[in-house]
Amino acid sequence: MKKTTTIALLSSALLASSTALASADKLTFYCSAQEEWCQVMANGFQDATGIEVNMTRKSSGETFAQVKAESSNPKGDVWWGGTGDPHLQAAEEGLTEPYVSPMRGELNDWAISQAESAGDKTIGIYSGALGYGYNSDLLKANNLPEPKCWKDLTKPEYKGHVQMANPNSSGTAYTTLATMVQLFGEEDGFQFMKDLHKNINQYTKSGSAPIKAAGRGENTIGIVFMHDAVNQAVSGFPIEVVAPCEGTGYEIGSMSIIKGARNLEEAKKFYDWALTDEAQSLALGVKAFQVPSNKGAETSPSAPDLSSIKLIDYDFKKYGSSDERKRLLKKWDDEVSTLPQ
Numbered sequence: 001m002k003k004t005t006t007i008a009l010l011s012s013a014l015l016a017s018s019t020a021l022a023s024a025d026k027l028t029f030y031c032s033a034q035e036e037w038c039q040v041m042a043n044g045f046q047d048a049t050g051i052e053v054n055m056t057r058k059s060s061g062e063t064f065a066q067v068k069a070e071s072s073n074p075k076g077d078v079w080w081g082g083t084g085d086p087h088l089q090a091a092e093e094g095l096t097e098p099y100v101s102p103m104r105g106e107l108n109d110w111a112i113s114q115a116e117s118a119g120d121k122t123i124g125i126y127s128g129a130l131g132y133g134y135n136s137d138l139l140k141a142n143n144l145p146e147p148k149c150w151k152d153l154t155k156p157e158y159k160g161h162v163q164m165a166n167p168n169s170s171g172t173a174y175t176t177l178a179t180m181v182q183l184f185g186e187e188d189g190f191q192f193m194k195d196l197h198k199n200i201n202q203y204t205k206s207g208s209a210p211i212k213a214a215g216r217g218e219n220t221i222g223i224v225f226m227h228d229a230v231n232q233a234v235s236g237f238p239i240e241v242v243a244p245c246e247g248t249g250y251e252i253g254s255m256s257i258i259k260g261a262r263n264l265e266e267a268k269k270f271y272d273w274a275l276t277d278e279a280q281s282l283a284l285g286v287k288a289f290q291v292p293s294n295k296g297a298e299t300s301p302s303a304p305d306l307s308s309i310k311l312i313d314y315d316f317k318k319y320g321s322s323d324e325r326k327r328l329l330k331k332w333d334d335e336v337s338t339l340p341q
Contacts, residue, residue, distance in 0.1 A: 025051040027266040028075060030067070032060045032082025032171065033253070034208060034228075036286040041080065044282055045273055051266050059206050060086045060171030067095050067258055074260040077267040080274060083171030083207075084114055084124065085178070087254035088320030091121035096256040099268060103275035103294075111293035114252045117317045125274060126253040126283070126290035129243065129309045130175055133229030134221045135214045137238045142220065149245040150180070153221065154195035161220035162199045163210035166337075168329055171251070172207025172225055177328055178319040179249030182312055193336045200341065215239055225251060226304045227289035234287060234302050247310040253290060 027045070031038035035057050042055040058066065060082030067076060067090055079087070079096070090096045098120040104112060111124030134147065144161065147153055153162050165173035180189035201219065204210055210222030211229050215237035222229070232239040255274060257267045273279050280297035283290065289303040318324055 025049070025263075025266055027051050027053050027263050027270055028077045029053050029055045029270065030063050030076045030079040030258075031055055031057045032063050032079070033057075034231075034286070034288060037283060037288045038081070040282050040286050041274065041279070044279060045270055048273060049269060051269065059165075059169050061167075061169040061174065062205075064090055068093070071095055071259070074258050074262065076258045077261040077263045078255065078257050078270050080255045080270075081125065081253055083175050084122065084252040084254040084316055085174055085320040085325060086171055087122040087256050088114075088118050088316060089322045089325050090256060091118035092320075092322050095259055096121040097259050097261065097264075099257050099271060101268075101272050101275055103272050106277070106295060107275065107293045108295055110252060114254060114316065117320075122254045122256040123271075123275070124252040124293045125255045125280070126288075126292050127250060127306065128225040128227045128253070128290045129250045129304055129306055129311060130172070130179055130224075130248045131226040131229065131241065131243050131304075131309075132221055132223045133211045133214060133226075133232065133239045133241050135217060135219070135238055136240050138214075138217060138220045144220070146240075147221065148242065150183070150192065150248075151246070153199060153223075154192065155199075158199045158221065160199065160201045162196065162223065163202050163204065163213060163219045163221065164196075164200060164223035165207045165209060166203040166205065167332055169205045170207040172228075173203075173223075174325070174329070175225075175249055175251055176223055177332055179312065179314070181328065182249065182314065182319070183247060190331065190335060193332065194339060197336050197339050198341055203337075211239065225290075226309075230289045230302055230304060231287045234289075241304070243304070243309045245310075247312050249314045250306070250311050252316065 038057045042053040064086035114124035167173040208228040211224045213219035214222045215232040229241040277294045277296035280292035
């Protein structure tokens with residue numbers, strides 16, 4: 001009898017424990033920013049709310065592909081960071097949920113515009129200009145001139161000295177492709193990509209990898225968002241940051257709630273928290289030099305001054321659309337990536 005009672009009590013305790021675990025607040029968080037920033041956002045939200053966070057870090061293109069692949073059985077709740085174009089494509093394809101945060105009144109106009117263009121299925125969380133950085137030591141060692149413009153990177157003397165990410169996996173590289181088409185026109189933009197291809201030593205998976213390689217002395221010039229080049233420079237590496245003379249595109253890093261999220265209320269709590277000035281100011285602690293969308297968030301004095309950079313009128317709606325993105329990527333695959341180097 002005593003043994004039966006003990007077993008019953010243990011069973012009840014285990015049932016109560018498993019019920020408590022099942023009902024515990026949790027969030028599955030897909031992150032497309034730099035690893036350190038992803039970690040500090042996950043830990044910061046967990047500390048602020050007590051909600052358990054399971055974080056996965058992948059590039060923008062990879063995360064979009066994952067969200068799409070999981071659409072019939074969503075595993076993620078919220079997708080934070082990475083370029084806005086794949087977030088807009090996810091919104092267009094019905095992969096994300098509309099949500100209007102009470103925090104919107106504290107945001108810059110460009111963040112709201114991003115939300116409005118997607119039927120409130122995404123929102124801007126930071127902004128950054130496209131450019132490149134170079135390792136000044138390697139440039140000098142190879143007796144190379146300082147590149148100041150996009151078209152400088154296609155000159156024969158830079159053969160094997162330039163690195164960028166693959167636009168199929170990287171939001172940064174897709175922004176580069178879309179920028180060239182808008183800056184030079186489609187025919188000349190693709191000719192630029194073909195000419196640049198001759199000088200590329202590697203197409204990386206991650207958008208920030210080319211400038212990290214330059215910082216380590218493994219590559220000379222990395223095409224990246226300028227804030228990633230600033231990160232390497234302030235970390236003590238011999239990196240010079242360039243805003244190309246012809247003008248350049250820019251990103252609106254974005255955040256979206258995944259349609260069918262298993263932890264929808266927790267996703268909304270994260271969404272609201274991530275738009276606060278406190279959460280966005282966490283970027284400074286991990287050397288993330290993007291311009292935050294909350295007007296009250298701190299911006300590093302080392303961050304690129306977007307008002308001093310010649311920015312194109314980037315058409316986020318067009319180049320973030322599913323059809324245009326697929327068309328440009330297929331054209332790059334067919335006409336650029338297959339060329340000899």
